[in-house]
Amino acid sequence: MIYFDHNATTAIRPEVIDLITQIMRETGNASATHGAGRRASHHIEQAREQVAKAVNTRPAQVIFTGCATESINTILKTFKGERILSCANEHAAILDCGQAELEIIPVDGNGLIDMSVLESKLQTEPKTALVSMIHVNNETGVIQPIQPVADLVHKYGSLLHVDAVQALGKIPVDFTGSGADYMSLSAHKFGGPQGVGAFVFAAQKPIRPLLRGGKQEKRQRAGTSNVAGIAGMGLAAEMAITNMDTYTQLAAFRDDIETRLSDTLDGITINGQTADRVGNTISLSCQGVANTVQVMNLDLEKICVSVGSACSSGVAKPSHAITALGVSDEYALSTIRISLGWNTTKDDVETFINAYIKIINRLRK
Ligand code: PLP
Numbered sequence: 539m540i541y542f543d544h545n546a547t548t549a550i551r552p553e554v555i556d557l558i559t560q561i562m563r564e565t566g567n568a569s570a571t572h573g574a575g576r577r578a579s580h581h582i583e584q585a586r587e588q589v590a591k592a593v594n595t596r597p598a599q600v601i602f603t604g605c606a607t608e609s610i611n612t613i614l615k616t617f618k619g620e621r622i623l624s625c626a627n628e629h630a631a632i633l634d635c636g637q638a639e640l641e642i643i644p645v646d647g648n649g650l651i652d653m654s655v656l657e658s659k660l661q662t663e664p665k666t667a668l669v670s671m672i673h674v675n676n677e678t679g680v681i682q683p684i685q686p687v688a689d690l691v692h693k694y695g696s697l698l699h700v701d702a703v704q705a706l707g708k709i710p711v712d713f714t715g716s717g718a719d720y721m722s723l724s725a726h727k728f729g730g731p732q733g734v735g736a737f738v739f740a741a742q743k744p745i746r747p748l749l750r751g752g753k754q755e756k757r758q759r760a761g762t763s764n765v766a767g768i769a770g771m772g773l774a775a776e777m778a779i780t781n782m783d784t785y786t787q788l789a790a791f792r793d794d795i796e797t798r799l800s801d802t803l804d805g806i807t808i809n810g811q812t813a814d815r816v817g818n819t820i821s822l823s824c825q826g827v828a829n830t831v832q833v834m835n836l837d838l839e840k841i842c843v844s845v846g847s848a849c850s851s852g853v854a855k856p857s858h859a860i861t862a863l864g865v866s867d868e869y870a871l872s873t874i875r876i877s878l879g880w881n882t883t884k885d886d887v888e889t890f891i892n893a894y895i896k897i898i899n900r901l902r903k
Pocket residue numbers: 545546604605606607608629631672674675676701703704723724725734735
């Protein structure tokens with residue numbers, strides 16, 4: 539099988555599997571004060587240091603959660619009843635998290651935030667409490683620089699949350715240097731296990747815990763800690779940083795795919811191609827061929843890519859992240875996402891290119 543859906547979830551690193559299985563054989567609740575508890579707690583604190591180092595912050599600022607969706611919900615719901623701004627092409631964890639106060643800022647043709655609209659909204663009443671922005675778009679791979687947004691947001695006394703879920707391990711992420719106030723992360727996007735996330739918050743910035751009960755995670759997230767998963771996230775974060783070159787080098791595979799498909803097939807468009815992008819993601823529209831049909835035919839060849847759009851009641855809906863770029867529903871419904879990962883090989887790329895050309899030529903006949 540060729541797996542080109544690493545933005546949905548990436549392959550867990552073998553070293554991480556070894557660590558998780560070793561820790562799962564140990565018994566101990568990290569809140570207990572006896573030896574077994576202290577050992578469990580040590581695994582968590584080590585992971586906190588690894589994650590903190592990976593995003594350049596202090597361990598005390600890192601809180602582990604069950605996923606990035608939980609992290610994002612915790613931060614956005616901290617500002618319940620206050621004005622929050624975000625963009626039209628953000629992840630559903632932001633847009634559909636039930637915050638009635640969320641106001642949407644348009645994006646340009648590459649999916650980058652319209653800074654003049656952001657500034658005019660920041661200037662108007664009621665005062666904006668929080669701006670939430672995606673650092674690397676999960677559909678297109680386009681990179682939104684944090685620092686200029688942080689500077690503007692702070693100029694008007696508001697706070698900035700950064701969804702860095704698709705960024706860590708693909709580009710350098712510097713929480714402290716960027717000036718962000720909050721950041722959300724997810725282990726399964728950078729070689730760790732599913733079901734573990736984290737948020738980072740700058741000192742003195744408010745957090746209203748989503749889960750209340752026990753005193754775990756510095757009283758910011760109640761519930762018995764997932765020791766093995768958290769340890770796996772820590773190791774994965776460390777390895778993602780050490781091996782970041784692998785992701786930047788994927789740009790050569792990405793360019794090869796984009797060039798050869800565009801040269802061979804008519805009606806191919808790459809979304810966000812003129813913007814700064816991470817090396818592993820291709821958002822490709824193939825004129826006149828439904829993305830569901832593309833994905834199904836690739837699946838028959840044992841190649842996994844993503845359709846990018848939600849399917850409800852058997853009807854494909856265009857991806858909001860693609861229509862936000864100012865294109866038609868029909869265009870969005872012909873768009874697939876190809877996302878490469880740390881274990882992608884040149885052979886995988888060759889097989890994919892040949893299969894895709896064969897499928898599209900056959901479908902268009
Ligand atoms: N934000 C982005 C940009 C994502 O790509 C995802 C996952 O697809 C999430 C948030 C949610 O992450 P999780 O699966 O950990 O809830």
